[in-house]
Every structure is written in C-alpha cells, then in structure tokens.
Amino acid sequence: MKHAVLIAIGDELLSGIRREGNCSWLAWRLTRAGWKVDCIEILPDGKDSLSKYLxxxxxxxxxxxxxxxxxxxxDDCTREALSSFLKVPLETADDAxxxxxxxxxxxxxxxxxxxRDxxxxLPRGTRAVHNPQGAALGIAFEVSGTKVFAFPGVPSEYRAMAEQELAPEMATIRNGTASVLVAGWPESLLKDRLAPVISRLELHISILPSPGLVEIFMRGDPEDVVRAENExxxxxxxxxxxxxxxxxxEAVIQGAARRGLTSxxxxxxxxxxxxAALTAIPGSSAVFFGSAVCYSNSAKKSILSVSDDTLKRCGAVSSQCAAEMAEGALRVFGTDVSVSITGIAGPEGGSADKPVGTxxxxxAGKGSTKAVEKLFHGxxxxxxxxxxMFALQCLWRKVSETEE
Known part of the structure; x- marks a missing residue:
C-alpha cells in the first residue's frame, strides 16, 4: 500500500477564520485509489514549521x-521553506x-x-506546475523516494492542479474499495443492522454519517469488498x-432520467x-423543471393555489398545506412527481403544538399525495x-416507486 501525507499551511486555518477542505478532498480521492493517508497536518504561516515537517x-x-x-x-513562505530544505536558491521560471x-x-x-519575483x-532543480485557474505556480520534485507537490491553497486552484498532476495516483481501484450510501437510517441503528458485515476482520470499514445519509465505506481484498457490498x-x-x-x-436526477419522469x-x-441542490447536478434540466419558493401565505395561495380555508384552519405548517403545495407544484410545472416543504426553521415562530423544527x-405524483411530518433539532x-435532505430523500423514494 502506498502512503501519503497532506499538509495545509495558513494561520487563517488554525484560527478558524477559514476551514481546511483541500487536504480532506484529496485524502478521500487517494483513499478510494488504495492509498493510506498517514497524516493530515495544519501548520502556521512561516518557513520554520514547514521545514521541520519536511x-x-x-x-x-x-x-x-x-x-x-x-x-x-x-506570509506566503512555502517557496522559501522548500528552498531552505533543498538547500538551493529560488529562481524565476519565466517560461512557465x-x-x-x-x-x-x-x-x-x-x-x-x-x-513575478x-x-x-521556485527552488532551483524543481519543476514548475502550471496553474490553470490562478497565477501562482506550483512546485514539484522528488527526494529520497518521496514525491513532493506544493499547490496554492485557493480550493479551485488546488483541486485543478491536483487533478492535473495526480490523476494516475487518484484513479479509483474499482474492486479494492466500495462505498454504499444508505438513506433514512440513524447511524446507531444501522450499525446493528449491518453487524454481520461490520464484524468482518478482513475488511476495513468506516461508518460516515451526514444529514440524510450514512456512508458505509469498505476497503480490503477485492473479492471480500464485492461480497460485503452485496450483503x-x-x-x-x-x-x-x-x-x-x-x-x-444525484440519485433523484439519475433515477428520474432512467424512468423518464419529470419533477x-x-x-x-x-x-x-x-x-439549488438538484440543479447543481449535470443533466438536471432534462428531468427537473423548477422550484416555486413560496415563503409567504399570499404566495402559497396565488402561485400554488393553497386554499385560504387551509391556511386559516390548519396553518401554513400542516399536512394539508404541504399536500396542497405539492399538488400545486405538479400543476404549475406540469411534472410527474413533486415534493413540498413547509416548516418552522426558527429561532422564533414555534409553539407548544408546533415547536421550532417542525x-x-x-x-405528490402517480395519482396520490401524502404528507409527512418531521421534527428537526439544531x-x-x-x-x-x-x-x-429529507425532501430530496422523499423525492428519490417517489421516483423509485416507478418501475424501470
């Protein structure tokens, strides 16, 4: 197994002014490619600390x-630190x-x-790495069997240069790893349900919860991984x-496209x-027609045809209003399926019957409409x-009800 170490540099990361995301992104890509990431470090600006870690x-x-x-x-000292570590002067790479x-x-x-200066x-004897997104050159060299790359910290530049320089290293090993995303399960219950798989000592398994999904990531012998994923x-x-x-x-857009449904x-x-989440997916325009943002009661009535009686008798945060909103979206956009969301996000607006988070x-779709209530915290x-996330899950399940 190949080993990697990832280092992010910047006082703004240590102070919390900015969040580190570059190393996490690359670690995920390398892990799926069969690498072992031994360490992720965040260092302050200044060449002394970086020289030590080098x-x-x-x-x-x-x-x-x-x-x-x-x-x-x-405060940008990476070049100087690399120059000091390699014991060579900095030179201008004019052509690059x-x-x-x-x-x-x-x-x-x-x-x-x-x-330019x-x-x-870059340090003499190193290679200039072209930056397709910004102006700062990257730096690449190899010493004592270690390949070293330095990329700018701007996320778009970092990722573009990593894709450009590390594509072979990041190529996913198809059967050496597997990832299964599970919807609708809390981590605490899912781990018990999957105990027969999780208990296998021959596999490295990570359980990674996020809002709406739990990811089961498996790494090991290809045959063991395929067997575990199927289980x-x-x-x-x-x-x-x-x-x-x-x-x-992605599951909504891909499922709707396979089944010829609009949403x-x-x-x-x-x-x-x-x-916004749906339209971020390439190809969404073929199956997703739009979202009516109706925040006020008047918008719910005039755009989605929610009845005045429903709003007066049940309120905007109710099963009746949610159902009429979903049906209104079907009519407005002329789609096969729809989902609606109406609730109390807080911090004000809650009551004993409808607390914040309700x-x-x-x-709606396929001739039926249902409403579901959830209470979220935070x-x-x-x-x-x-x-x-729950709305996307509802839409995905509705799309999945239709046989391919």
Missing part, C-alpha cells in the same frame, strides 16, 4: 502534498509564468508582472442509493435549497439543511 516526512512517505503559502504576500499570465487581459498582466519563482444492499433493501450516485440529488418542488422554509413535507441552518 524533514520528518520526506524519505518516509511516498507522496507529500502541500496546500497554501504560494501567494505574493509577506509567461504561460500562466498569458491567459489574462492586458491590464491584469501588468499587475501580475509585479508578482514571488509567484513565478449491505441485501440487509437494507430499498434504502441504498444506486451505484454511481454520490448524493441524494418539481415547492419550498417555503428551505427557500430554494432543494432546487416541518411538513408533501409528496439552529436555523441545521433545520433548513436537514429539511432539504
């Missing part, structure tokens, strides 16, 4: 990837930097020329996302989060996020 890991790991510290400001700034308009090139330099799908039939779907929104949403407290969902963002 000495610790170079020669003991196969791959070392650095994130950050390659910009033009005073010319290629980068050639993408920019003339007025921007004038500004980037002022950064920082963003365009997981048999133990929770109907709750596993289909192979190839990495999220509920729509009507959203109140989620304010368009469900529609959310009703309507699911702050306003938590409740809205969990409600969005």
């Amino acid at each position: 000495k610790n890991w170079v020669g003991t790991t196969d791959l070392l990837v650095l994130s950050g510290g390659l910009g033009p400001t005073h 930097y010319d290629k980068v700034i050639a993408r920019y308009p003339a007025d921007m090139r004038i500004l980037l020329e002022k950064c 920082t963003q365009g330099t 997981v799908r048999l133990l929770v039939p109907g709750d596993c996302l289909p192979p190839g779907a990495r999220s509920l929104e 729509a949403c009507a959203e109140s407290c989620t304010g368009g989060l469900v529609g 959310v009703w969902f309507g699911i 702050d306003r963002n938590d409740i809205r996020g969990r409600a969005s």
